Amino acid sequence: MTTTSIPPHPASAAPRSMRAELAPVLAAAVAADPGLITVGADGRALFGQVIERDPRRYVDVGIAEANLVGVAAGLARAGLRPVAAAMAPFLVRRAYEQIRLDVCVPGLPVVLLGVGGGLGYGPLGPTHHATDDITLMSAMPGMEVYCPADAADAVRVVRTVLADTSGPAYVRLSARPDPVLPPAASGGDPREPRLLRDGDDVLVLATGRCVAEALDAADGLAADGVAAAVASVTALHPFPAAAVRELVGSRPLVVTAAESLPQGGLGPCTADALGRRGPALISLHTDHRYPPVAAHQDLLRFYGVDGQSIRSAVLSHRNRKTREA
Structure with a gap:
């Protein structure tokens, strides 16, 4: 890993x-x-x-x-x-x-x-x-x-x-040019997750185009006082369950972001890997809603898998836990 x-x-x-x-x-x-x-x-x-x-x-x-x-x-x-x-x-x-x-x-x-x-x-x-x-x-x-x-x-x-x-x-x-990511996103074995940014408060696991969105979200969360780690998961099947568990470690929250349906995707596979005793998990993914005629970035926002949606999910969870405390 x-x-x-x-x-x-x-x-x-x-x-x-x-x-x-x-x-x-x-x-x-x-x-x-x-x-x-x-x-x-x-x-x-x-x-x-x-x-x-x-x-x-x-x-x-x-x-x-x-x-x-x-x-x-x-x-x-x-x-x-x-x-x-x-x-x-x-x-x-x-x-x-x-x-x-x-x-x-x-x-x-x-x-x-x-x-x-x-x-x-x-x-x-x-x-x-x-x-x-x-x-x-x-x-x-x-x-x-x-x-x-x-x-x-x-x-x-x-x-x-x-x-x-x-x-x-x-x-x-992808069909169009993509944002250029840090070299760590393409280093090592693509069958293993790659940690692109470290942080103790939350781990954002993302795949494909959503990796760039996760990094943007982490930048925004830093301004909110949240230390967000970001990891890229390129191999989705077979899923690198053991490596994901090791990567999650003791972090209290995991957020997954994927430009795909949930079934067989990053969110459910991560949930299976972590089990019932794992940390809190938020899965962001697309669904079957009929989309507007829009650019790629706007569609990511429509389905809630863009950087702002990732950031909002983390902050909403944090605020809810604060109220419950």
């Missing part, structure tokens, strides 16, 4: 795109490994550099996500290592049966990259939102599920899953 204590993150750093950062990484991996092959569904942003170097290492199935997964599974059975990418809402929902039966049941080493998971496509609306991707993919047999916190974390995760051929993996990628 990485437990590096660091200063507040630099808010002035320009946001970075996961797709832009991953494109050269994937191209280099394909060049280095003759068994690696990429598969896309009418989307080339991730694989453009692969195509430039060697178009034979890229298969485009068109707008047909079920086909995408079936082709990837066939390539895996032929001894290749496929990396398949598509927009998350369509990859997860349209190809759910194929992912389960063609890839997960036989345990094939297929890497699935879901672009725009969560609320990343913002004003395109609920047809393009995928807050259910973590829930659905965590229910798959043998599937590893990752939700990187920023572009550097996404690079670390993809390199990790490419090196592991034991089974399938799903990686949620």
Whole structure:
């Protein structure tokens, strides 16, 4: 478990795109490994550099996500290592049966990259939102599920899953550039939580885009006299329960923040890890309310998983405990 204590993150750093950062990484991996092959569904942003170097290492199935997964599974059975990418809402929902039966049941080493998971496509609306991707993919047999916190974390995760051929993996990628987080957010093993900021009063566990929101909340809570620790949890399935328990330690309050539905997500998994005798736990997550047409940041606020919502949850709990004392 990485437990590096660091200063507040630099808010002035320009946001970075996961797709832009991953494109050269994937191209280099394909060049280095003759068994690696990429598969896309009418989307080339991730694989453009692969195509430039060697178009034979890229298969485009068109707008047909079920086909995408079936082709990837066939390539895996032929001894290749496929990396398949598509927009998350369509990859997860349209190809759910194929992912389960063609890839997960036989345990094939297929890497699935879901672009725009969560609320990343913002004003395109609920047809393009995928807050259910973590829930659905965590229910798959043998599937590893990752939700990187920023572009550097996404690079670390993809390199990790490419090196592991034991089974399938799903990686949620953002659709737009994300805030740049401290180096500790992408250091060490992505299967373990990383402590980004220390504090004794509360631990905020966050995943994906909510990690930046948690750091913002911690900055605000410091002004309120609350010492908030922040940790990033990138691996959601299998869940690093023992490492989370160790990280929580003796802190009296844990808050989880995730841009996803609760089932199979960060909040319930943390609750299971801590058990009934654990500290007070507040779980912030999305729900099934119909969203407004709004930008990504506004949607995080609508569902109550932005920095201000995290800060408010901590202060409300603190005030309630003060009144009860």
